[in-house]
Amino acid sequence: MARVLQPKDRDKTAERLLDSSMRNSYDPDVDIDWDAPLVEGKSFMPEERVSLYGTALWDRLSPEQRLELTKHEIGSITSVGLWTEIVLMQLLARYAADLDPRSPHTHYALTEIGDETRHAIMFGKAIGRLGLPAYGPPRVVRTPAKLFGALIGGPAMFASVLVVEETTDRLQRSMLDDERIQPMIRMINRIHVVEEARHVRYAREELVRGVGSLGRRALELHRLVTAVVAHTVVNVLVHPAVYRAVGLDPREARAVALANPHHHETRRWMAEKIVPFLTEVGMIGGPSERIWQKAHLL
Ligand SMILES: [Fe+2]
Numbered sequence: 001m002a003r004v005l006q007p008k009d010r011d012k013t014a015e016r017l018l019d020s021s022m023r024n025s026y027d028p029d030v031d032i033d034w035d036a037p038l039v040e041g042k043s044f045m046p047e048e049r050v051s052l053y054g055t056a057l058w059d060r061l062s063p064e065q066r067l068e069l070t071k072h073e074i075g076s077i078t079s080v081g082l083w084t085e086i087v088l089m090q091l092l093a094r095y096a097a098d099l100d101p102r103s104p105h106t107h108y109a110l111t112e113i114g115d116e117t118r119h120a121i122m123f124g125k126a127i128g129r130l131g132l133p134a135y136g137p138p139r140v141v142r143t144p145a146k147l148f149g150a151l152i153g154g155p156a157m158f159a160s161v162l163v164v165e166e167t168t169d170r171l172q173r174s175m176l177d178d179e180r181i182q183p184m185i186r187m188i189n190r191i192h193v194v195e196e197a198r199h200v201r202y203a204r205e206e207l208v209r210g211v212g213s214l215g216r217r218a219l220e221l222h223r224l225v226t227a228v229v230a231h232t233v234v235n236v237l238v239h240p241a242v243y244r245a246v247g248l249d250p251r252e253a254r255a256v257a258l259a260n261p262h263h264h265e266t267r268r269w270m271a272e273k274i275v276p277f278l279t280e281v282g283m284i285g286g287p288s289e290r291i292w293q294k295a296h297l298l
């Protein structure tokens with residue numbers, strides 16, 4: 001099987017990532033001016049990435065309502081991202097507990113837990129600063145995720161982490177140089193993009209190392225778990241209650257968003273980097289590939 005990435009020695013990679021972490025990490029408490037006023041009229045995410053964009057419902061919204069919806073929708077995505085980071089801390093802590101505490105590979109896993117701790121605080125502060133509710137995923141997703149966090153390991157774990165990190169990264173990166181977006185949001189995205197690039201590198205290499213050792217049956221199982229995680233996370237990113245904030249009926253607006261071809265395109269765009277990689281390494285394929293299609297990620 002062709003590999004898009006040649007995994008180098010895991011400790012060598014970890015040493016490089018640790019060195020980069022030391023030179024280029026952020027402290028959101030001091031690196032973000034939490035008291036700076038929001039800029040009048042600037043958006044909170046690109047309008048063309050809002051779930052209703054391109055529908056008749058969107059066309060009926062006033063410019064003020066559209067702006068308000070960008071705020072609630074990015075707030076919902078951020079709150080789900082924050083929650084996945086806490087699940088990831090649990091996964092990484094379990095992973096690191098069984099590794100050699102002397103190895104750089106272990107030290108990087110622990111460093112990443114530290115990064116995610118700061119990110120979760122940063123996102124939590126941002127949601128509070130914007131005066132938004134803590135949307136997050138529904139209970140029907142939160143409860144099984146506790147079991148997932150306690151059980152899953154190996155390729156399914158690294159692939160699931162990559163799906164979440166790389167899809168949200170795509171959205172954040174697109175805002176870095178976008179003058180239409182609030183400066184505070186852009187700074188948060190900048191911090192996150194820099195630190196996530198290291199996490200992605202770590203997980204991608206570890207995934208390549210792990211997937212080769214799976215037998216046929218195990219591979220299908222790891223593929224299935226990853227597909228279910230991808231489908232679930234992408235489906236809960238936008239909480240239906242965000243629509244209520246602009247006077248829309250949550251059930252009706254949610255149905256419109258789920259049927260919106262433009263929203264399907266946004267999902268595929270968010271997955272444009274991770275899907276070819278997972279396909280290349282063999283983590284997308286077989287019967288569970290249908291789940292990726294149903295989620296509009298493929
Ligand atoms: Fe993060």
Ligand SMILES: [Fe+2]
Pocket residue numbers: 116165195196199
């Ligand atoms: Fe991360």
